Amino acid sequence: MNVVTRFAPSPTGYLHVGSLxxxxxxxxxxxxxxGTFILRIEDTDQARLVPGAVEALISTLTTMGLPPDKGPYxxxxxxxxxxxxxxxxxxxxxxxxxxxxxxRLLALREEQQATKAPMKYDRACLHVSQEEKEAKLxxxxxHVIRLLIPEGKTTFTDEIRGDITIDNKExxxxxxxxxxxxxxxxxxxxxxxxxxxxxxxxxxxxWISSVPKHVILYNMFGFAIPKFAHLxxxxxxxxxxxxxxxxxxxxxxxxxxxxxxxxxxxxxALLGFNPTADREIYAxxxxxxxxxxSKINKSGAVFDHAKLDWMNGMYLRTKSVxxxxxxxxxxxxxxxxxIDPEFLTRICEIEKDRLITLQDLSDRALEYxxxxxxxxxxxxWKKADAADAHxxxxxxxELLENIxxxxxxxxxxxxxxxxxxxxxxxxxxxxxxWPLRAALSGKEKSPNPFELxxxxxxxxxxxxxxHAVSLLK
RNA sequence: GGCCCCAUCGUCUAAUGGUUAGGACAUCAGGUUUUCAUCCUGGUAACAGGGGUUCAAUUCCCCUUGGGGUCACCA
Numbered sequence: 183m184n185v186v187t188r189f190a191p192s193p194t195g196y197l198h199v200g201s202l203x204x205x206x207x208x209x210x211x212x213x214x215x216x217g218t219f220i221l222r223i224e225d226t227d228q229a230r231l232v233p234g235a236v237e238a239l240i241s242t243l244t245t246m247g248l249p250p251d252k253g254p255y256x257x258x259x260x261x262x263x264x265x266x267x268x269x270x271x272x273x274x275x276x277x278x279x280x281x282x283x284x285x286r287l288l289a290l291r292e293e294q295q296a297t298k299a300p301m302k303y304d305r306a307c308l309h310v311s312q313e314e315k316e317a318k319l320x321x322x323x324x325h326v327i328r329l330l331i332p333e334g335k336t337t338f339t340d341e342i343r344g345d346i347t348i349d350n351k352e353x354x355x356x357x358x359x360x361x362x363x364x365x366x367x368x369x370x371x372x373x374x375x376x377x378x379x380x381x382x383x384x385x386x387x388x389w390i391s392s393v394p395k396h397v398i399l400y401n402m403f404g405f406a407i408p409k410f411a412h413l414x415x416x417x418x419x420x421x422x423x424x425x426x427x428x429x430x431x432x433x434x435x436x437x438x439x440x441x442x443x444x445x446x447x448x449x450x451a452l453l454g455f456n457p458t459a460d461r462e463i464y465a466x467x468x469x470x471x472x473x474x475x476s477k478i479n480k481s482g483a484v485f486d487h488a489k490l491d492w493m494n495g496m497y498l499r500t501k502s503v504x505x506x507x508x509x510x511x512x513x514x515x516x517x518x519x520x521i522d523p524e525f526l527t528r529i530c531e532i533e534k535d536r537l538i539t540l541q542d543l544s545d546r547a548l549e550y551x552x553x554x555x556x557x558x559x560x561x562x563w564k565k566a567d568a569a570d571a572h573x574x575x576x577x578x579x580e581l582l583e584n585i586x587x588x589x590x591x592x593x594x595x596x597x598x599x600x601x602x603x604x605x606x607x608x609x610x611x612x613x614x615x616w617p618l619r620a621a622l623s624g625k626e627k628s629p630n631p632f633e634l635x636x637x638x639x640x641x642x643x644x645x646x647x648x649h650a651v652s653l654l655k
Numbered sequence: 656g657g658c659c660c661c662a663u664c665g666u667c668u669a670a671u672g673g674u675u676a677g678g679a680c681a682u683c684a685g686g687u688u689u690u691c692a693u694c695c696u697g698g699u700a701a702c703a704g705g706g707g708u709u710c711a712a713u714u715c716c717c718c719u720u721g722g723g724g725u726c727a728c729c730a
Contacts, residue, residue, distance in 0.1 A: 192730045227729055284728075291727090298656060301726055326728055343660070352658050352726085360728040367730050391659055391725045414661080414723095421722060452667065452679095459669040462679055479668080481661050482723065489667065489680040499693085535693045563689070615689040627691035 185217030186380045192224045193235030196432035197242045200416045203450040208384045209248045210473040221250035225258045226364045242433055246443050257370050264365035267373050268327045268358050276402045280307040280328045281318050302354045327359040336394040341411040342478050348394045356395050368395050376405040384411045411475055414454050415482040440539030445494040453483040491538045498537050503530045513544040521547050528637045532629050556624045558653040563616040571617040572654045579647055590640045597632040621650035
């Protein structure tokens with residue numbers, strides 16, 4: 183059996199991280215089984231069309247390394263197929279016309295809510311006479327086609343949860359074809375998955391309660407029932423379904439913040455699944471190898487930003503300075519940071535292990551470019567005083583002034599020079615290094631002074647120390 | 656509320672009818688360091704509760720509790 187999976191988002195204009203995982207698992211499974219991964223756009227809601235959404239989606243999927251093998255299939259271009267199927271059901275008596283107005287349905291629902299009755303369509307239109315029906319159709323009255331749910335129970339097997347049985351009494355006479363002639367999700371998904379020979383439907387847990395409708399449709403059409411795998415939800419910290427209100431949900435948001443595609447893939451892959459449990463970092467090919475539908479968890483997983491940060495740092499550290507600078511370029515441009523390439527390279531070299539996101543490099547570059555105002559008291563080492571700091575600054579100024587540019591280009595030589603000064607004067611490290619570092623960085627916390635001297639070079643270093651001296655007067 | 660699903664450290668997870676219940680993130684402590692970060696070492700921290708089944712249950716069954724999802728001419 184040739185495995186076919188599909189990713190079938192509605193074109194909202196962005197890719198939800200939950201959808202990313204759905205797409206990822208579908209992709210991994212297809213690749214592992216040497217099957218096909220299809221992209222299908224479920225754009226049957228005309229009220230929610232977003233221009234450019236399809237292109238954006240494909241672009242994001244591609245940057246995430248999940249390009250579809252086939253598609254995109256666009257449901258709005260396949261309306262005739264759905265209509266045909268709806269009418270086939272009509273003829274068999276498995277579906278019926280409904281002329282109820284929105285107002286009536288709303289009133290019905292309100293009444294059911296008030297009396298705590300099950301919220302279902304009351305089948306009023308199932309019983310309209312043949313003549314009345316024909317008259318209404320002839321008069322072009324707005325109508326929909328509803329599925330006539332048969333009596334009995336529906337059982338299906340979910341690859342993750344096992345058998346699930348639902349009484350058909352719980353299932354509503356779902357609208358199949360809307361007034362505007364577009365299908366609803368339920369009709370379109372069944373028709374398309376069959377038409378595209380989809381073998382494994384991998385999607386979010388929120389769909390599980392509508393599977394009976396689909397199974398009933400499969401049976402009515404005489405279609406082979408595919409395998410279902412409903413993924414546990416990705417959750418907010420409060421355990422509710424991951425939502426915009428509680429932070430970013432779009433993959434594009436995370437990319438824009440400077441998280442790497444491979445981080446996002448790795449992170450999201452481990453939400454609800456762990457191939458070996460003794461490791462957190464997996465290469466994409468390993469995920470393909472190790473992916474196992476039966477090992478997917480049943481319960482929802484909280485999206486933990488702290489772990490995402492850690493993981494992005496890990497991935498960043500595997501990259502070279504040149505790679506990071508290339509990746510960070512869009513961020514620098516966006517922040518309008520114009521910086522000498524050599525200077526940036528040195529900054530990146532030193533800051534590399536401190537970066538969480540690519541955005542961080544841009545932020546740091548800005549900080550190195552311009553010394554911000556600081557409290558002069560910061561220049562003074564906790565075990566010393568202003569006079570001591572001043573004395574060292576003056577000495578260091580003279581010392582550094584006489585150093586060659588070659589020495590300034592070498593971190594270890596720079597360190598040796600300063601250490602020698604400390605040694606010869608029998609000073610304490612902190613008395614010299616703290617003020618020097620503080621003067622160079624203007625911050626309480628920063629890389630060490632040797633690294634800072636190296637980053638800034640002679641001219642800027644002297645300038646900053648000089649500035650510190652002026653502050654101590 | 657009806658229906659459906661779920662339940663191991665704060666979080667992501669592993670394992671097992673008999674284990675000191677393992678790992679990672681976070682957190683705490685220590686080491687390295689002038690500070691920060693990195694790195695290293697160590698610590699705190701979990702089987703929701705109650706019944707069964709069993710020689711033995713975290714593991715199997717039931718109930719309770721808790722959480723979530725879903726109940727549209729949206730997907």
